[in-house]
Amino acid sequence: MPATEPAPDEICLRAIExxxxxxxxRTLRGLPTEARRLAQGAxxxxxxxxxxxxxGQMYVQAYRLARPRHALPVLFWHGGGMTGVNWETxxxxxxxxxxxxxxxxxxxxxxxxxxxxxASWARFPELYAGAPLFRTMDEAWDMFRxxxxxxxxxxxxxxxxxxxxxxxxxxxDQFARQWVPRWAGHEAVTSAAYRxxxxxxxxxIVVGHSxxxxxxxxxxxxxxxxxxxxxALEPSGAPAAPPAAIPPHLIVWGDHIGDHPVWRRYxxxxxxxxxxxxxxxxxxxxLDLPAEGVRGNSHFLMMDxxxxxxxxxxxxxxxxxxxxxx
Amino acid sequence: MPATEPAPDEICLRAIExxxxxxxxRTLRGLPTEARRLAQGAxxxxxxxxxxxxxGQMYVQAYRLARPRHALPVLFWHGGGMTGVNWETxxxxxxxxxxxxxxxxxxxxxxxxxxxxxASWARFPELYAGAPLFRTMDEAWDMFRxxxxxxxxxxxxxxxxxxxxxxxxxxxDQFARQWVPRWAGHEAVTSAAYRxxxxxxxxxIVVGHSxxxxxxxxxxxxxxxxxxxxxALEPSGAPAAPPAAIPPHLIVWGDHIGDHPVWRRYxxxxxxxxxxxxxxxxxxxxLDLPAEGVRGNSHFLMMDxxxxxxxxxxxxxxxxxxxxxx
Numbered sequence: 001m002p003a004t005e006p007a008p009d010e011i012c013l014r015a016i017e018x019x020x021x022x023x024x025x026r027t028l029r030g031l032p033t034e035a036r037r038l039a040q041g042a043x044x045x046x047x048x049x050x051x052x053x054x055x056g057q058m059y060v061q062a063y064r065l066a067r068p069r070h071a072l073p074v075l076f077w078h079g080g081g082m083t084g085v086n087w088e089t090x091x092x093x094x095x096x097x098x099x100x101x102x103x104x105x106x107x108x109x110x111x112x113x114x115x116x117x118x119a120s121w122a123r124f125p126e127l128y129a130g131a132p133l134f135r136t137m138d139e140a141w142d143m144f145r146x147x148x149x150x151x152x153x154x155x156x157x158x159x160x161x162x163x164x165x166x167x168x169x170x171x172x173d174q175f176a177r178q179w180v181p182r183w184a185g186h187e188a189v190t191s192a193a194y195r196x197x198x199x200x201x202x203x204x205i206v207v208g209h210s211x212x213x214x215x216x217x218x219x220x221x222x223x224x225x226x227x228x229x230x231x232a233l234e235p236s237g238a239p240a241a242p243p244a245a246i247p248p249h250l251i252v253w254g255d256h257i258g259d260h261p262v263w264r265r266y267x268x269x270x271x272x273x274x275x276x277x278x279x280x281x282x283x284x285x286x287l288d289l290p291a292e293g294v295r296g297n298s299h300f301l302m303m304d305x306x307x308x309x310x311x312x313x314x315x316x317x318x319x320x321x322x323x324x325x326x
Numbered sequence: 327m328p329a330t331e332p333a334p335d336e337i338c339l340r341a342i343e344x345x346x347x348x349x350x351x352r353t354l355r356g357l358p359t360e361a362r363r364l365a366q367g368a369x370x371x372x373x374x375x376x377x378x379x380x381x382g383q384m385y386v387q388a389y390r391l392a393r394p395r396h397a398l399p400v401l402f403w404h405g406g407g408m409t410g411v412n413w414e415t416x417x418x419x420x421x422x423x424x425x426x427x428x429x430x431x432x433x434x435x436x437x438x439x440x441x442x443x444x445a446s447w448a449r450f451p452e453l454y455a456g457a458p459l460f461r462t463m464d465e466a467w468d469m470f471r472x473x474x475x476x477x478x479x480x481x482x483x484x485x486x487x488x489x490x491x492x493x494x495x496x497x498x499d500q501f502a503r504q505w506v507p508r509w510a511g512h513e514a515v516t517s518a519a520y521r522x523x524x525x526x527x528x529x530x531i532v533v534g535h536s537x538x539x540x541x542x543x544x545x546x547x548x549x550x551x552x553x554x555x556x557x558a559l560e561p562s563g564a565p566a567a568p569p570a571a572i573p574p575h576l577i578v579w580g581d582h583i584g585d586h587p588v589w590r591r592y593x594x595x596x597x598x599x600x601x602x603x604x605x606x607x608x609x610x611x612x613l614d615l616p617a618e619g620v621r622g623n624s625h626f627l628m629m630d631x632x633x634x635x636x637x638x639x640x641x642x643x644x645x646x647x648x649x650x651x652x
Contacts, residue, residue, distance in 0.1 A: 010392045012338040016425055018414035020503035025480060036459060036510040038406060039537065039563035039592060051462030052480055057503040066336045080364060083444050088344035099342055117444040118409050120506045123460045133362060134449045136377030154351060154378055177346035177383040180446045184362040237365035266365055
C-alpha cells in the first residue's frame with residue numbers, strides 16, 4: 001500500500017443537512033400518569049405517557065460539498081451498539097473517514113440507525129418488545145479484538161493488548177463513551193429504514209461496518225438500482241439468498257480473525273456469501289489486510305492508527321470501478 | 327426587525343470534529359447472562375452485562391471555520407428530550423441555526439446532553455435510578471405551544487393550531503422523529519458535563535434553549551471566565567442564587583406564553599431571576615417577540631418559519647456587545 005494521503009486542510013460545503021427517515025405513529029393507552037419535576041425551580045407536574053409516539057425512525061446527517069468530484073454520494077452505516085460518531089473524529093482525535101471521504105470529493109451521509117443515538121428509541125415493553133443490551137468494556141475489548149480474551153482490566157495500564165495493535169488503545173475509554181444500547185431483533189425495522197434512506201437518496205455507494213456491513217450486503221440485494229457499490233468493513237453477517245444481479249462488493253478484514261471463535265464464524269458466513277456472489281459473476285473482492293502484510297488492525301478499521309491508509313485503499317477501489325457505477 | 331439575511335450558499339471548514347466529555351466508569355456485578363442473536367445468520371451467543379460501563383458523558387460536534395470572523399465560538403445547548411438535531415435543518419427542511427451561525431462567521435459546537443442522542447444512556451435501575459420519560463405528541467403539541475390545550479389529533483389535518491402559528495406545523499410529525507427519552511433528576515450530572523465542555527472549549531458564547539437555557543444560566547454563574555455571553559431561548563428554569571458578576575444575557579420569548587399555565591410559571595421564575603441580575607448591574611435584555619410585534623412564535627423559535635429573522639436578532643445583539651466579550 002502507498003503512504004497515507006494526508007487529511008485535507010479545508011473543505012467547502014454547500015449544505016449540512018439532517019433529517020429522519022422511516023418511523024410510524026403508535027398510540028399508547030391505559031398507562032398511569034406520573035408527577036415529575038422537569039425544570040429548575042419548578043414544582044413537579046403530571047406527565048401522561050398515553051398518546052402518540054413515533055417508532056422506527058432513523059437519523060441522517062448529509063454533508064454536501066460545494067464542488068463534489070464524484071457523481072454518487074457515500075453513505076456510512078455504523079455497526080451494532082454504535083452511532084454515526086464512528087465515522088467522525090477517531091477516539092484519539094484524528095480526522096475520521098467522514099472528513100477523509102469529503103476530502104476525496106464525495107458527498108457523505110452519516111446515519112444513526114433505528115434505536116441508536118439521534119434516531120431515538122421507544123418505550124419498552126409497550127412499543128419495543130424487550131429490554132436493550134449494554135455492551136461492557138470487558139466484552140468490547142475481546143469482541144473488537146483489542147487483545148486476547150479476558151485481557152480487559154478497569155485500569156488502562158493493566159490491559160493486555162495484541163502486539164502491534166493498530167487501534168489507539170490509549171483512547172479505548174474515550175471510545176467507550178460513544179457506545180449506545182442496542183436491541184436484539186430489530187433487524188426488519190432497521191432494514192426498512194435503510195430502504196427508506198436509499199429511496200430518498202437514490203444512486204449511491206454504501207460503506208457499512210460490522211452489523212451495518214450486513215445491512216449493506218442486504219440493501220445491495222434489495223435496492224440494486226440505488227446501491228451502486230458496497231464496501232463492507234468486517235461485516236458481522238450476510239443475508240440468506242444471493243440475487244441474480246448485484247453491484248460490486250469490497251469486503252475488508254483486519255487482524256486476529258482466525259484467533260477469535262466468534263469472528264471466525266462471522267467471517268465464514270461472509271466468505272461463503274462472497275463465494276456465491278463471485279460464482280454468479282459479481283465483482284467481489286475480499287481484502288484481507290494481514291495477508292497483504294498490514295498487521296494489527298482491530299475490528300474498528302476506520303479508527304485504527306492506519307485508518308487513513310485503509311481509507312485510501314477503499315477510495316482507490318472505488319476509483320477503479322466501472323464508470324457506470326461510481 | 328429587518329428582513330432576514332439569506333442563509334449562506336457555501337461554508338468552508340478547517341475541521342468537523344466530535345468528542346465526548348465527562349463520564350465515569352462504573353462496574354456492574356451479579357447480573358444474569360443472556361443468550362441473544364446479534365448478527366445475521368449467526369446462532370445466539372451469551373451476552374454478559376457484568377463489567378465496566380461509562381455513565382454521564384456528553385457528545386459534542388465542533389464545526390470549525392477555515393476563516394472565522396469572531397474570536398469566540400458559539401455553543402448550542404438543546405432542551406429536554408431533545409438533541410443537537412434541534413439546531414440542524416428545520417423539520418420542514420430549511421437551514422437551521424447551525425448553518426446560519428457558521429455563515430455569520432462563528433465556530434459552532436453542537437452537543438447532545440447526557441442521556442440523549444449520541445451521548446448514550448445507561449442501564450436502569452442499576453446505573454440510572456429510574457425509568458425515562460417519553461414525551462407524547464399530544465403533550466408536545468400543548469407544551470411547545472403549537473395550539474390550544476387538547477388541540478392535538480393523530481390526523482394532522484384535524485389538529486388545532488394557534489392562528490398565525492410560526493412553527494411549520496405541517497412538519498410536526500417529522501419534528502417528533504427527533505425527540506428522545508429523558509430522565510428526571512439528572513441535572514447535576516448534566517451540569518457537570520457542561521462544565522467539562524466549558525473547561526475544554528474555554529471562552530465562548532452559549533445559546534441554550536428551554537432546559538438547555540436553564541443550564542446556560544447556571545453555567546454563566548459557575549464558569550464566568552468561559553461563558554462570555556448567554557442567549558437563553560425560552561429557558562424553562564433559572565438557578566437559585568445569582569452571583570456577584572455575570573456576563574451579558576439575552577432572554578428570548580415567543581408567543582402565547584401568557585395563555586399557558588406551565589409557561590406562565592416558567593417565565594415568572596426566569597423574569598424574577600433576570601430582575602435580580604439587572605439590579606446587580608448585569609447587562610440583561612429580555613426580548614419579548616410579541617411585544618415587538620412578532621406574533622405566532624412557538625417554543626421552538628429556531629425552527630419557526632421566521633427562525634432566520636430571530637437568528638439575525640440574536641446575531642445583532644452579539645455584535646453590539648462589549649468587545650471584551652464576543
